[in-house]
Amino acid sequence: MLLQNKHVAIIGSGMGGLMLARLLQLQNSIVKVYERDLNSEVRVQGSPLDLHEDSGLIAMKQADLLNEFYKNIRPNASKARIVDQNFNLKFDEHAISKTGSEKISDSSLDSLQDISKPRPEIDRSVLRKILLNSLSPDSIVWNSQFTAMEKENEGWRVHFKNGTTFYADLVIAADGANSKVRPYISAEKPIYSGITMIEGTIYNAKENAPHLFEFSKGGKVLALGKEQTIMYGTKGDGSLMFLLSSKIPENWISENDLDFKNNQKIFEWFKEVYQDWNSEWDELFKSSELYFIPRPQYYFPFNQSWETQENVTMIGDAAHRMPPFAGKGANLALLDAVELADCLTNNEFPDMKTAISYFEKRMLERAAIALENTLKNGEQLHAENALEKLLSIFNPTI
Ligand SMILES: Cc1cc2nc3c(=O)[nH]c(=O)nc-3n(C[C@H](O)[C@H](O)[C@H](O)COP(=O)(O)OP(=O)(O)OC[C@H]3O[C@@H](n4cnc5c(N)ncnc54)[C@H](O)[C@@H]3O)c2cc1C
Known part of the structure; x- marks a missing residue:
């Protein structure tokens, strides 16, 4: 031994x-x-x-x-709804039963297909x-x-x-x-991946972000725009966690002195960087029970x-x-x-x-x-045509 x-x-x-x-x-x-x-x-x-x-x-x-x-798993938590930056619903996994046989065979999309698999979530x-x-x-x-x-x-x-x-x-x-x-x-x-995520958590999301909370149906929402994404989902404790993910230079946050304790400043940053996104997303920033963590993405x-x-x-x-x-x-x-x-x-x-x-x-x-x-x-989710690519995986008939 x-x-x-x-x-x-x-x-x-x-x-x-x-x-x-x-x-x-x-x-x-x-x-x-x-x-x-x-x-x-x-x-x-x-x-x-x-x-x-x-x-x-x-x-x-x-x-x-x-x-x-x-x-202890949450059965609906892995189901996805996919929207565009104007909140138009493009795909709804809650309404569709999916089997592996529906997957398409373009090998360049293999890794994205992997994230579309239904799996037990906790x-x-x-x-x-x-x-x-x-x-x-x-x-x-x-x-x-x-x-x-x-x-x-x-x-x-x-x-x-x-x-x-x-x-x-x-x-x-x-x-x-x-x-x-x-x-x-x-x-x-570690090497910088070129992508930074900003993680936000809204407590008591049913009260503090009612539209987004309802829309998620207890699962995930993925929104893809040009080289930018927003992903969010609810947790069993009633909070809603979201990730704003975009291509920004490695030291952009520190050089611009972005204060992650100042929610108004983060909202202003969002409006500037996500300027093509419709105002329904503003609900992410309305609550006082909201906390941010910057997550620049690195890899070994x-x-x-x-x-x-x-x-x-x-x-x-x-x-x-x-x-x-x-x-x-x-x-x-x-x-x-x-x-x-x-x-x-x-x-x-x-x-x-x-x-x-x-x-x-x-x-x-x-x-x-x-x-x-x-x-x-990471490349595909932040590509110009990310939405079309992801939709072709979740629903190859589109
Ligand atoms: C936004 C986001 C979403 C993710 N989604 C997924 C997902 O869907 N699926 C998935 O598989 N992975 C996901 N990951 C990745 C996953 O979170 C990590 O890979 C995983 O947590 C790594 O586990 P770990 O045990 O190595 O480290 P960690 O979970 O980071 O744990 C490290 C522990 O060490 C402690 N610690 C740190 N420094 C010290 C110290 N000096 N002394 C003593 N203790 C210390 C920390 O407090 C912590 O408890 C996600 C990550 C992020 C940021």
Whole structure:
């Protein structure tokens, strides 16, 4: 047993970190998850997630949590309505039953077809709770923001912002896109994709954005204009989350000093940048219960590689950050957890370094394919004729 009597420290309690902890605990490993948040409620969890058959659902099954997952999915949440920038309804998945056989066979559209597949969708906060509840008590060490680590004996002395330290035989970075552990493994920097998303959340959306709330029918709305998109959907807690996505230069936000706490300024920015869009979209900005997060989209390069180490590795966005245009990131993080847990506990590898090396190679191959689809989708969703392309996939008879 590679992990016998070894202390495993997972940094970050996102999808990847929690799933890995669950799977390692099922194999009786000694594992703690160190999370910077003060507790499980402190941060608003982002977009709902649909789990894919070849990744996220495999992980839930492996973790013995598939029943719990299906008890908590939101059946209408994955259904899409597609509109143009003037809010004309072009396609309504709520009104149509779709089968795989309706898909068209233009291979250049394969990755966009992938996002049109109906899949079980769950609120991220609910999925996170399922994973948290599956762990043994005191597995998560909250208020533990990783700052640094140095070699000690065969493992690492890990330091946190609150002044505490901990010894671990094996450190696993699951601390997301801006991982602070990653530099101990790889020096490669992320590349800007050319697209920035602005994420907005409207609380109590039934009151604060009644038309948009009703229109979504509990599912997703995708609006495509020339090189710009708006996507939104509601969550089980009554909020509505939207994403304004457009091609803008990398440092545009910081150079223009856009204040994301000033809703009026963001509205003015929207009216300037989305000037061809009709005023029905203004409802997104009317509420005082509205919060924004800027999300410039970066990715790690296709051909990244690093020298495997015997006592530190990484999973999820820390290893293969990419934009969300193919809905792959969380699914990949969950699958990484399955494969790493398997490599570390299946007794097929002579030592930790060989096990980690096998895992990392497969992870990077998988991530490169997902990244290719993601970037292709990003281009297609922000193309001049994006609406026609997407419609031809959802409804090939048009
Ligand atoms: C708008 C948007 C929509 C998306 N939609 C989808 C989708 O539909 N499907 C999909 O599969 N993916 C989607 N993704 C991608 C997905 O969110 C990520 O790929 C996924 O969350 C990565 O999981 P992770 O566990 O690697 O990291 P994260 O989920 O980011 O978790 C990282 C954790 O580490 C903690 N942390 C960070 N720094 C430290 C530190 N220094 N010390 C301790 N803890 C730390 C964080 O607080 C967090 O809890 C979307 C992303 C965005 C932005």
